[in-house]
Amino acid sequence: MQTSNSEKAALRIAQEAVATLLRWAESPINFTEYISDSDCTERAKKLLSFDAQSSKIGALQLLFDEVKLRHDRNQNRVKHWCQMQEIPDSDPMVPYPLQDGYPPDPTAYKKRVREKLDPHLKDTQSSNWQNLSLLSLILEKYGFCLNYDSENVAFVDIARITGAVAAALAQNPSAEYFSLVAGDLSGIQSFIYTISTDGALKSLRARSFYLELVTEEIVQQLLDTLDLPRTxxxxxxxxxxxxxxxxxxxxxxxxxxxxxxxxxLLKEFQGKVFLALDYENLQCEWVSGSDFKQSWNQAIKKINAQKQRKFNHQLDQLLEIQESYTPCKVCHRDDTEDLKLLNPNEADSSLACPTCRAMFNLGGVLFKINSLVRSHHPKLQDSQPLHTINFQIGDRPEDYIYYHLFEGRKPIIDQPELVLLINNWSINDYSFSRFEGKTLPWLLGNYFQQGEEGYMRAGEFAEISQKAGCISRVGYLRMDVDNLGQIFAKGLEQTNNYSLPRVAGLSRQMSYFFKTYLNGLAKSRSDNLPKNIQCLHNSERPHLLFIYAGGDDLFVVGAWHEVVEFSFDVYQAFRCYTGYNPDITLSAGISLAPIKYPLYQSADDSGDAEQKAKSNGRDSLGLFGQVFKWDAWLGNSEQLMLSHEDRDYLDKVENVPLQGVLPFVRRLNQPSIEYSQSFIRNLLIVAQLREQKIKEAEEEKKRDISYFLHLPKLAYALSRLPKQVQENPEFKPIRQSLMSPRNSPYFRAIATWLELLNRES
Incomplete structure (x- = not known):
């Protein structure tokens, strides 16, 4: 296939950017003499102030520091700096920012860049310098932690956007406007979660993977239609x-x-999934300044308007009379009579539609997949993929798209159209000659614990909980970033940092966390957590399955006790990763369910818990039927759930050593403190009494009485504990803190958590 002018322009920018990186690293390689500017590349560099001077590269300040949503927030916050280190070939650890208040010394990193890149690029006549995919990978791998010209603009982002501008100008070098195309694939949750229990986890993960691939295909269709490169x-x-x-x-x-x-999409997903697609024009000069936000926000408004009138151009297809048949036992669709056993190896397996059978089969191989090959051919010569996914987007031959899934990182193929390498940053793989430079890193949140059938079953997760001495339950966690739309629309306005490279940088860093770093956090917890975090157990949490981990949210299933603790890990890791910016937080909901409980209902339950957390002023967790701020769960702060008047009143009460939920559960769950189930029951009774008295006091406006009437009952419960417990020095701060009205709102959560940890049925 002939290289387009747009791709040639993007390649020239990538070549110059890599040459600039090498010059900064004091490499002897000089490729600059082989680069000749065209009208479009020269103008693109001028628009973005990219003049390839190595002196402009330096330490990168954390862009999250610049996000501000509240006018009253303190501007004098400590700066954070990104660590100077490359992205490893696989399993990258979370690169927490440095908080020392000064830029890191680049000397060691310059040496590292030279040692790693010189062997691949020393021959300036080699094909590597003509490989846009490889050069783009190098810029991402080594330039994500460096700035260019401005302290908070990453080198990779300024290079990528300059390349995108050059590619657009290549089709009209004197253009006065660009267009920003925006798309939104809505209905993802409706397709993923609406399935029954039979084969659910395997099918659920496959559905999530499938829709990620649909998004990828939509992007590729747009690039092909508009004759643009991936950059x-x-x-x-x-x-x-x-x-x-x-x-x-x-x-x-x-x-x-x-x-x-x-x-x-209407035919494939029965109206559950819809693509909103539109664009907004922007003046060329806006790409490097704050005026860009006008086009960005207007494009989003157009997309949201389309989502209110889905499929209005496909009404003929929607109004076609469909004959109803016996519903699929998995997804409940009734528009097909092609029902067969979901699992042919099990006689009592559910009767399922073709889509559910395909998802079940796909789920059986996903845990082995490392690469995908996109092709218009149903079979690849001399290659045996583990699985092939077929997208029939139209009736023309060119509308048939096949994704061949391979276990190896370097499948041997001839004349590839596109090769997707999953969570792979290996320069050797991207320079593989058989790929012909048509490669793309595909980030995927795909951690799983392997069971008998690849993924662990819900029953296996429940058994893990029971073997740990806990109640037999499966945990379901849903979590996402609070106010994400506002962060992108307004978060950089107050600090005068709004620009296309910075918005691209925010998007990239959010994706890194949810699609890449969370894999490492689940796989190797001890290596991926910041210091001094709050947790119940310091052990690993391997018994998890990522159903979905996308640009800003995740859905995780696993042994319930590990899911609960993993949520605390994720929150604390994310807060550290974003420099503890008070305007960038997470909310989450967790539900616990028996093995046979319908999975779609579990997903709804965790979603409801998440919504209650959002309604609690965000930055909250819904768990055990309770909703508190994360700091209240972790015990990091004062009594956050009280009004200002109540806090003023309780300031008269002596401060206590323990506050919140986790500190009590951690102390009471120690082997050295033995208590009976009756103590937990009494604590639940006390919680119920307190809630009742609070309700009565609110009606009578007797705040002081409301916080103390439950204390005699609590004192009685504590007096019933064994003498050796009461005399245990470790129990004294627990008793003192439990008797403080500051902790009374947490009794139900504390008791519920302890009960589930110590009950096996």
Whole structure:
């Protein structure tokens, strides 16, 4: 296939960016003499102030420091700096920012860059310098932690956006406008979660993977339609996409592609999944300044408006009379009579539709997959993939797309169209000659604990809990970033940092955390957590399965006690990763369920708990039927759930050594403190009494009485504990803290957690 002018322009920018990186690293390699500017690349560099001077590269300040949503927030916060280290070939650890208040010394990192890159790039005539995929990987691998010209603009982001601008200008070097294409794949949750228990976890993970691939295919369809290279993609993940394109004089290309894709989606997903797709024009000069936000926000408004009138261009297809048949036992669709056993090896397996059978089969091989090959051919010569996914987007031969899934990182293929390498940053793999430079890193939150059938079953997770001495339950965690839309729309306004490279940088760093670093956090907890975190146990938490981990959210299933503790790990890791910015927080909901409980209901329950956490002013966790701020769960702060008046009243009460939920559970769950089940029951009774008295006191406006009437009952419960417990020095601070009204709101959560940890049935 002939290289387009847009791809040539993007390649020139990538070559110059890598040459600039080498010059900064004091490498003897000089490729600059082979780079010749065209009108489009020269103008792109001018628009982004990218003049390839190595003196402009330096230590990168954490961009999250600049996000501000509240006008009253203190501006004099300590700066954070990114560690100077490359992304390893696989399993990268969370690179927590440095908080010392000064930039790190680049000397050691310069040496590292030279040692790693010189062997691959020393021959300036080699094909590596013509490999846009490889050069883009190098910029990401080594340039994600460096700045360019501005302290908080990553070198990789300024290089990527300059390349995207050059690619757009290549089709019209004198253009006055670009177009920002935005897309949103809505209905993802409806497709993923609405399934029954039979084969659920395997099918659920497959459905999540499948929709990630659908998003990838939509992006590729857009790039093919607009004749653009991959470097034009600003962001793609979590069902959202943004692409910088040449100025669109009319909507014909975009509209035709959207209609074709939505007809396919309507047929494939029975109306559950819809693609909103539109664009907004922007002046060329806006790409490097704050005016860019006007086009960004306007594009989002157009997308949201489309989502209110889904499939309005496919009404003929929607109004077709469909004959109803026996519903699929897994997803409940009733528009097909092609029902067969979900698992042919089990006689009592549910009767399932073709889609559910395909998802079940896909789920059986996903844990082995390391690479995917996109092709228009149903079979690859001399290659045996583990599985093949077919997208029939239209009736033309070119509308048949196949993704061949391979276990190896370097499948031997001829004339590939595109190779997706999962969570792979290996320069050797991207320079593999058989790939012909048509490679792409595909980030995927895909941690799993392997069981008898690849993924662990719900029953195995429940058994793990029981073997740990806990009640037999499966845990379901849903978590996402609070106010994400506001963070991108307004978060950089107050600090005058709004620009396309910075927005791209925020998107990239969010994706890194949820799609990459969380894998490491689950796989090797001890290596991936910041120091001095609060936890119940310091052990690993391996018995988890990532159903979905996208641009800003996740859905995790596993042994319930590990899921609960993993949520605390994720929150504390994310807060440290974002420099403890008070405007960047997470909310989460966790549900616990028996093995046979319908999975779609468990997903709804955890989603409801998450929504209650959002309604609690965000930055909260819903768990055990209770909702508190994370600091209250962790015991990091004062009594956060009280009003200001109540806090003023309780300030008269002596401070206590323990506050919150986790500190009590950690202390009371020690082998040295033995208590009976009756103590837990009495604590629950006390919690119920307190809640009742609070309700009565609110009606009578007797605040002081409300916080003390339950204490005699609590004192009685404590007096019933064995003498050796009461005389245990470790129990004294527990008793003192339990008797403080500051901790009374947490009694139900404390008692419930302890009961579940110590009950086996």
């Amino acid at each position: 034009s993609v600003i962001y793609a993940g979590g069902g959202n996409l943004y692409i910088l394109t040449p100025f669109q004089e009319n909507k014909e290309k975009i509209n035709n592609l959207q209609e074709r894709l939505n007809r396919w």
